[in-house]
Amino acid sequence: xxxxxxxxxxxxxxxxxxxxxxxxxxxxxxxxxxxxxxPVVKDLxxxxxxxxxxxxxxxxxxxxxxxxxxxxxxEQIVPIVLTETLTDNSIDSRAAGWEILKVxxxxxxxxxxxxxxxLDILTAIEHAAKALNETLASTEPPFAKLTKGQQRIVxxxxxxxxxxxxxxxxxxxxxxxxxVANQNVVRFLFRIVATEAVPQAAFEETLSCLxxxxxxxxxxxxxxxxxxxxxCYDKLLELVAAGGPRSVFVCGVLHNVFASLQxxxxxxxxxxxxxxxxxxxxxxxxxxxxPSNKANGQADSWAQMMxxxxxxxxxxxxxLQTALEKGNRPQPGSASKDEEWNGFEEAEKDDDAMDVxxxxxxxxxxxxxxxxxxxxxxxxxxxxxxxxxxEADLEKVTGMDSEDDNExxxxxxxxxxxxxxxxxxxxxxxxxxxxxxxxxxxxxxxxISALNNIAWTISCIDxxxxxxxxxxxxxxxxxxxxxQRTISPILEADSADLQLATQVTSLAWAVAxxxxxTTPLGKNEHRKFMSLYQVSKxxxxxxxxxxxxxxxxxxxxxxxxxxxxxxxxxGVLGALARDPAPIDINREVGVFLMTLLGSAGESGVPPADIxxxxxxxxxxxxxxEYTCDAEVFWKDGFFSHLEELQPKLKAVAKGINKRAxxxxxxxxxxxxxxxxxxxxxxxxxxxKVKEATQ
Numbered sequence: 001x002x003x004x005x006x007x008x009x010x011x012x013x014x015x016x017x018x019x020x021x022x023x024x025x026x027x028x029x030x031x032x033x034x035x036x037x038x039p040v041v042k043d044l045x046x047x048x049x050x051x052x053x054x055x056x057x058x059x060x061x062x063x064x065x066x067x068x069x070x071x072x073x074x075e076q077i078v079p080i081v082l083t084e085t086l087t088d089n090s091i092d093s094r095a096a097g098w099e100i101l102k103v104x105x106x107x108x109x110x111x112x113x114x115x116x117x118x119l120d121i122l123t124a125i126e127h128a129a130k131a132l133n134e135t136l137a138s139t140e141p142p143f144a145k146l147t148k149g150q151q152r153i154v155x156x157x158x159x160x161x162x163x164x165x166x167x168x169x170x171x172x173x174x175x176x177x178x179x180v181a182n183q184n185v186v187r188f189l190f191r192i193v194a195t196e197a198v199p200q201a202a203f204e205e206t207l208s209c210l211x212x213x214x215x216x217x218x219x220x221x222x223x224x225x226x227x228x229x230x231x232c233y234d235k236l237l238e239l240v241a242a243g244g245p246r247s248v249f250v251c252g253v254l255h256n257v258f259a260s261l262q263x264x265x266x267x268x269x270x271x272x273x274x275x276x277x278x279x280x281x282x283x284x285x286x287x288x289x290x291p292s293n294k295a296n297g298q299a300d301s302w303a304q305m306m307x308x309x310x311x312x313x314x315x316x317x318x319x320l321q322t323a324l325e326k327g328n329r330p331q332p333g334s335a336s337k338d339e340e341w342n343g344f345e346e347a348e349k350d351d352d353a354m355d356v357x358x359x360x361x362x363x364x365x366x367x368x369x370x371x372x373x374x375x376x377x378x379x380x381x382x383x384x385x386x387x388x389x390x391e392a393d394l395e396k397v398t399g400m401d402s403e404d405d406n407e408x409x410x411x412x413x414x415x416x417x418x419x420x421x422x423x424x425x426x427x428x429x430x431x432x433x434x435x436x437x438x439x440x441x442x443x444x445x446x447x448i449s450a451l452n453n454i455a456w457t458i459s460c461i462d463x464x465x466x467x468x469x470x471x472x473x474x475x476x477x478x479x480x481x482x483x484q485r486t487i488s489p490i491l492e493a494d495s496a497d498l499q500l501a502t503q504v505t506s507l508a509w510a511v512a513x514x515x516x517x518t519t520p521l522g523k524n525e526h527r528k529f530m531s532l533y534q535v536s537k538x539x540x541x542x543x544x545x546x547x548x549x550x551x552x553x554x555x556x557x558x559x560x561x562x563x564x565x566x567x568x569x570x571g572v573l574g575a576l577a578r579d580p581a582p583i584d585i586n587r588e589v590g591v592f593l594m595t596l597l598g599s600a601g602e603s604g605v606p607p608a609d610i611x612x613x614x615x616x617x618x619x620x621x622x623x624x625e626y627t628c629d630a631e632v633f634w635k636d637g638f639f640s641h642l643e644e645l646q647p648k649l650k651a652v653a654k655g656i657n658k659r660a661x662x663x664x665x666x667x668x669x670x671x672x673x674x675x676x677x678x679x680x681x682x683x684x685x686x687x688k689v690k691e692a693t694q
Contacts (some may be wrong), residue, residue, distance in 0.1 A: 001092060003145070024071070024074075029071065031033060032067060032071060033071050033075075036062065036068065037068065037071045037075060038075070039061050040055045040062070041059075041072070041075050041077065041080070041349070042055075043058075044056060044059065044080060044084070044085065045080065045084060045153075048493050049088075049089060049090050049093075049233050049310075050426060052085075052088060052090065053088075053090045053092045053093045053096070053474060055658060056088075056092070056093045056096030056097055056100070057092070058098045059072065059077065059100055060096045060098070060099040060100050060103070063077075063103045063104065063107075064101050064103055064107070066107075069104070069107060071104075074576045076302035077100070078101075078104070078115075078116070078119070079119070081097045081100055081101060082121070082124060084130070085097030086098070086124050088519075089155055090507070093159075094128075094157070095153050095156050095157045098128065098156075098157050098160035098161060098164075099156065099160050099626065101116070101160065101162040101164060102159075102163045102164055105163065105164055105168075106163065106167070110167075110170065110171040110172075111171075112442050113167050113168045113170075113171035113172075113175070114171050114172060114175070115590055116164075116168065117168060117171070117172070117175050117178075121164070121168070122168075122175075122178060122179065122185075125161055125165065125185060126165060126182055126184045126185055127163060127566060128157065129161060129184050129185050129187075129188035130184040130188070132154060132157060132158055132161070132188060132191075133184070133187055133188045133191045135154055135490050136154070136191050136192070136195050137191060143195070143197075144197070149314070155198075155202050156204075158188075158192065158202050159199075159201060159202045159205055161188075162189075162202065162205040162206055162208075162209050163205060165179060165185065165209050165213075166205070166208060166209045166212050166248055169209070169212045169213055170212060174210075176213060176217075179213060179612075180213055180217060180219055180220045180223075181219075186223060186617055187222070187229065187230075189209060189210055189213075190224075190227055190229070190230040190232040191205060191230055192206045193206060193207075193210075193230065193232050193236065194230035194231065194233050197328060200245075200246075204246070204249055206251065207246070207249035207250060207253055208249065210253045211226075211249065211252040211253050211256060214253055214256035214257055214260065215256045215260075216256075216259070216260060216663060217256070217260055218260045218261070220257075220260070221256070221257040221260035221261045222261070224253075224257055225257065225261070225269070225270070230417065233257075233270075234252060236250050236254055237254075239256065239280065240277070240281050241281075243281060243285075245285070245301070247281050247285065248281075248285045248305050248308050248309045248312070249308060250306060251278040251282055251309075251312050252311075252312045254273075254499065255275060255278055255312055255316060255319075256277060258273060258274055258275055259319055259322075263325040264322065264415075265323045265412065265413050265415050265416070266323060266412070267293065274323075274414065274415060275316045275319070275320075275415045276414035276415040276417070276418050277322075278316070279313070279316065279415065279418035279419055279422055280418060280422055282309045282312055282313050282423065283313075283418075283422040283423045283425075283426050285305060285306070285309045286306065286309055286310070286423075286426040286427070286430065288302065288305075288306075289476075290302050290303075290474070294658060299439060300439070301459075303439035303440075303442065303443060306430075306443050306446075307442055307446050309445060310427075310430075310443065310446035310447055310449070310450050311446060311450075313419075313427070313450045313455045313504075314446070314449050314450040314452075315421050315453075316415065316419070317419065317450060317453035317454035317457055318453045318456075318457065318680050320415055320416060320419070320457045321457045321460060323413070323415060324413075324457070324460075324461065327646075350590060357654060370673070372448075377472055386441045392401040409470040409474055410470060410471065410474055413471070416471065416474075417474070419454055420474050420478050423450070424451070424454065424478050424482070427447045427450050427451050427454075428447075428451070428481065428482060428485050429485055430443055430444065430446045430447035431444055431448055431451070431485075431486040432485065432486070432488070432489065432693055444500075445499075445500070445503060448486070448500075448501065448503045448504060448507055451482055452503065452506050452507040452509055452510060453487065455479065455482065455507060455510035455511050455514055456510040458471070458475050458510075458514045459510045459511075459513035459514040461514075463516060467529050475514065476515065476518070477564060478514065479511050479514050479515050480518075480519075480520045482507070482511055483508070483511050483512075483515075483519055483520055484520055486504075486507070487504055487507060487508045487511065488525065490504045491504065491528045493527065494592060498535070498536075498565065501535075501565060502530055502564075502565045502568065505529065505532060505565060505568040505569055505572055506568050508529070508572045509568055509571040509572045509575060512575035512576050513571075513575045515577075516578070517576075517578045517579055517580045518580070519575070519576055519581075521585070526576050526585055526588070526589065527588075529569045529572045529573050529576075530569070530573065530592055532565065532569050533565075533566055533569035533570065533573075535565075535606075536565035536566040536569060537566060537604060539565075560663075561606060561607070561608035561664050562608050562612065562667075564592065564606070564608065564663075566606060566608075566609045567608050567609060567612045570593070570596070570609060570612045570613050570616060571612060571616065573589045573593070573616070574589070574593070574612075574613075574615075574616025574617075574619060574620060575603050576589060577590065577616075577620050577628075578619065578620055579588035579620075579623070579626040579627065579628060580627075581628075583627065583628060583631050583632065585629075586620070586628040586631075586632050587628075587632045587636065589620075590617075590620065590621075590628075590632050590633070590636065590638060591636070593613045593616055593617055593620075594617075594638055594641045596609065596610070596613045597610060597614060597617070597641065597642075598641060598644075598645070598653050600645060600648040600649055601648050601651050601652050601655075607652050607653075607655075607656055607664060607668055608664060608667075610649065610652060610671075611664075611667050611668055611671045612627065612647075614649070614671050614674075615671065615674075617638075617642070617678075618674065618678055621633040621638065621682075622678075624685045624687075629687075630687050631680075634686065634687055639679075639682055639683075639686075642675065642678065642679055642682075643679055645675065646672070646675055646676065646679070649668075649671065649672050649675060650672055652668060653665065653668035653669055653671075653672050656668055
């Protein structure tokens with residue numbers, strides 16, 4: 001008879017898959033682990049509820065410390081919290097567990113959020129969100145009748161969930177889609193919006209989360225407007241009308257909703273809903289002065305509100321182009337960019353200006369005599385103004401004698417009307433604030449970015465042959481004021497901040513393009529952009545010399561070469577030299593561009609700069625009817641320089657790695673083709689005087 005088998009069951013068998021955690025080799029970390037980490041982790045799994053609750057609270061406090069956080073992660077704190085703490089009978093333990101996860105996602109990289117998602121964190125969030133929603137909506141007893149301690153726990157847990165949701169949504173698109181598809185989570189967000197007396201931190205976090213989730217998200221946009229349980233959309237509209245700091249964040253949510261539902265100027269939504277109803281609220285918020293008392297974080301809160309408002313205005317300025325396109329307004333350069341250029345024979349038949357398929361696309365004819373006289377009058381008025389910026393200047397930014405007149409002119413474009421009348425004056429003012437700390441520097445930068453987005457949208461509108469005259473009439477004075485009150489002062493300050501210089505140069509390019517050769521240049525102001533270009537070359541050469549490792553080279557490969565300061569300086573100069581610019585400025589810029597083109601292929605001259613300079617030449621001298629064609633292009637011998645450029649440009653194009661710089665190579669090849677066509681065209685359209693001398 002064989003021996004009986006002994007009972008080998010053990011009460012607390014270790015997980016056969018889990019690997020034992022090795023203590024850190026660093027003596028300091030090993031000591032910290034023994035003294036602070038292991039005891040609280042042990043208590044977190046204690047059968048005693050008081051010990052578990054105390055441990056959860058202690059971990060929520062120490063997890064903010066970098067060393068403690070790394071040690072806690074080594075001890076598998078995340079699985080413990082997910083499987084034990086979040087399901088604890090004690091609500092205090094659960095609240096502390098959510099606080100732990102909130103701090104972890106705030107401090108760790110986005111990969112940690114992906115890790116949580118794979119651990120099915122959304123199921124735990126859904127369960128908690130559903131319970132919190134029921135508590136907030138309860139009538140037996142009403143939430144307002146709960147004790148302050150009970151309400152505090154609800155809002156603490158809600159805030160932790162909101163931070164987690166925002167961080168998860170930003171980590172990956174698939175996580176964002178899963179969040180939006182979860183009805184319990186969405187109802188929880190709507191419930192907080194509709195609840196009265198929500199703490200400021202929780203409310204702002206809710207709106208921030210909704211802003212993140214609602215961007216380019218049609219399903220959530222429809223859910224917000226269709227919600228009947230909490231009437232979330234109606235509540236958002238009420239908050240916008242009420243004004244104040246909360247209204248700024250609400251504007252961000254509604255802007256995303258309007259964009260996703262395509263509620264634009266020409267296709268508004270419920271009760272005429274579109275971005276036009278948001279701009280006045282945002283502009284009012286931008287008027288708020290900084291708090292006199294900078295204690296208790298008031299200055300930071302004000303700065304955050306200002307930056308959010310500026311970011312929303314900037315987004316509205318960009319999305320305005322979609323509204324213009326939906327309204328079937330012709331866009332300049334659309335044929336040149338989207339259609340293949342048919343050669344110079346067709347241009348010769350039509351006897352029109354030359355059209356190049358990769359030019360900047362903003363060649364414009366001269367305006368009629370009435371518009372020219374109006375612009376000259378505006379310039380004289382601008383020149384006579386004092387340098388000091390005051391409230392009268394804010395009114396002049398709109399460029400209209402009466403706001404009602406402007407509203408009538410832009411009645412079909414209410415968002416653009418509100419941007420010009422209400423937002424731009426505040427944006428211009430904020431670009432002139434005293435920069436004495438990080439907050440003011442950030443606000444100035446965001447204000448410039450918002451102006452930049454609006455100006456680039458305007459620069460894409462076709463003003464040739466009297467097209468869009470109502471927009472031109474409203475924009476020209478505003479554009480000139482932006483130049484005089486934002487661009488010129490920053491150029492005059494001659495700051496060593498290259499980031500600021502790049503921002504201002506981009507804005508200057510857009511404004512100069514939109515003003516069609518009527519930019520109110522100060523004395524020798526165009527030369528500042530020539531100097532900035534030289535600075536950009538020196539800075540780029542230094543960067544190339546210092547970037548020796550492969551990682552930096554790979555990063556350079558991924559950057560857009562056409563977004564550099566050098567390309568933007570060339571773009572500004574090209575826009576400033578276009579007809580009807582003064583001949584002396586046209587000649588000086590033309591010589592600068594030809595000199596730059598002559599250096600094609602030389603070390604330290606980026607191919608993107610050569611391509612942009614060539615495109616500017618095409619735009620400046622593409623029409624033989626312009627005065628500068630005979631007076632500068634032919635008289636100064638630019639034609640021969642372009643003939644000599646062809647072999648150099650061919651070598652530059654062939655030297656660009658197709659795999660590393662695909663877009664750059666494509667544009668270089670297109671520029672080479674266009675150069676050949678341009679030379680042929682100019683040869684056929686040479687002035688008779690030129691032909692006689694030959």
